[in-house]
Amino acid sequence: MINLNQYPYSLYIHIPWCLKKCPYCDFYSSIFIKKNKKIQKKYINSLLLDLEKDLFLIKKNIYITSIFLGGGTPSLIDSKLIFFLINKIRKKVYVSKFAEITIEINPSSISEKKIINYIKSGINRFSLGIQSFNDKNLKILGRLHTSKEAINAINILIKNKISNFNLDLIYGIPGQSLKSACNDLYKAISFQPNHISWYQLTIEKNTIFEKYKPKNLLDDNLLWKMFIQGIKILKKNKYSQYEISSFVRKKNYMCKHNLNYWYFGNYLGIGCSAHSKINILNNQIIRIVKNKNIKQYINGYFISYKKKILLKDIVFEFFLNRFRLYTKINKIEFQKLLNINNNIHYCIKKALKLGYLQENDNFLFVTNKGHLYLNDLLEIFL
Numbered sequence: 146m147i148n149l150n151q152y153p154y155s156l157y158i159h160i161p162w163c164l165k166k167c168p169y170c171d172f173y174s175s176i177f178i179k180k181n182k183k184i185q186k187k188y189i190n191s192l193l194l195d196l197e198k199d200l201f202l203i204k205k206n207i208y209i210t211s212i213f214l215g216g217g218t219p220s221l222i223d224s225k226l227i228f229f230l231i232n233k234i235r236k237k238v239y240v241s242k243f244a245e246i247t248i249e250i251n252p253s254s255i256s257e258k259k260i261i262n263y264i265k266s267g268i269n270r271f272s273l274g275i276q277s278f279n280d281k282n283l284k285i286l287g288r289l290h291t292s293k294e295a296i297n298a299i300n301i302l303i304k305n306k307i308s309n310f311n312l313d314l315i316y317g318i319p320g321q322s323l324k325s326a327c328n329d330l331y332k333a334i335s336f337q338p339n340h341i342s343w344y345q346l347t348i349e350k351n352t353i354f355e356k357y358k359p360k361n362l363l364d365d366n367l368l369w370k371m372f373i374q375g376i377k378i379l380k381k382n383k384y385s386q387y388e389i390s391s392f393v394r395k396k397n398y399m400c401k402h403n404l405n406y407w408y409f410g411n412y413l414g415i416g417c418s419a420h421s422k423i424n425i426l427n428n429q430i431i432r433i434v435k436n437k438n439i440k441q442y443i444n445g446y447f448i449s450y451k452k453k454i455l456l457k458d459i460v461f462e463f464f465l466n467r468f469r470l471y472t473k474i475n476k477i478e479f480q481k482l483l484n485i486n487n488n489i490h491y492c493i494k495k496a497l498k499l500g501y502l503q504e505n506d507n508f509l510f511v512t513n514k515g516h517l518y519l520n521d522l523l524e525i526f527l
């Protein structure tokens with residue numbers, strides 16, 4: 146039986162600035178003005194107030210098991226402010242001594258000094274947005290860094306003996322060849338990161354790419370070949386896939402924060418546009434979305450909207466997250482959902498028939514076909 150009370154709690158912190166908007170990106174960010182340190186400080190203080198106001202949502206004696214500083218580009222702001230923020234957070238909530246604390250860093254805004262300050266703050270996981278090692282492709286993606294800068298950023302992590310770092314790569318870049326996509330993977334693997342995230346470029350709503358369709362978008366056939374070939378390369382190099390885009394060399398390097406999302410855990414989001422999903426009582430879930438407007442946010446208008454998720458919608462959300470993972474789904478995990486929504490039986494039958502799922506007495510599995518056509522699988526459950 147699903148028991149939402151037993152899930153861990155994570156904290157997400159959104160830093161809403163980037164040097165420039167990348168044309169494929171649908172995360173909320175506005176343009177960073179370096180000289181405006183006052184705003185950075187005000188924003189950090191607002192994050193702490195925002196957290197303070199949400200504390201009633203975290204049950205007493207609950208430990209935060211992961212913190213994730215994402216954006217935007219968290220590595221843009223003064224690293225001393227990050228140190229200040231994390232220390233203050235530790236005074237407001239119980240952060241487990243085993244907590245995973247991740248920061249997203251960008252090759253165009255990272256330095257050794259910042260990394261050292263992050264380590265002092267207790268940050269123990271680094272996610273580096275490489276995207277490609279090919280300068281032409283980096284330009285198409287609108288990235289400001291070069292391949293050389295990306296390599297330099299990786300070397301800073303290695304020099305500082307950081308073993309828990311992730312490299313983000315994108316494949317399916319307009320005009321990209323199969324060989325070039327594979328070369329990016331080979332190059333990434335040569336640094337032996339313990340985690341690689343290998344995403345397919347998708348054209349998201351409200352992005353520059355959606356508005357001005359880029360030339361030379363790849364066809365499904367080539368994307369399929371890249372996906373299959375990429376997995377082969379990663380597996381051959383001893384990376385195992387635990388989620389549709391996530392690969393690790395050892396189990397203990399799986400991203401705990403993301404796993405908590407995918408296993409339907411509780412998370413509190415602070416900062417512009419951050420989302421929270423918290424179980425309140427008797428399997429009722431509350432979702433909160435924070436204000437996108439930085440000025441309003443700094444002035445204390447933290448919440449954009451708050452709503453209870455209807456039980457029937459929990460069903461879809463559960464599968465939406467759970468199907469991304471490569472672990473078997475114990476039928477006990479979703480027994481209660483079956484009782485809530487009878488249609489689920491029908492959806493599962495249909496997905497089994499189409500070969501997206503397989504089952505035995507105790508477990509459901511998403512097949513390779515199901516992972517490759519994840520959107521089609523999810524549509525059945527919508």
Ligand code: SF4
Nearest residue numbers: 163166167170216217
């Ligand atoms: S991809 Fe990263 S750097 Fe680019 S706009 Fe989005 S958040 Fe900013």
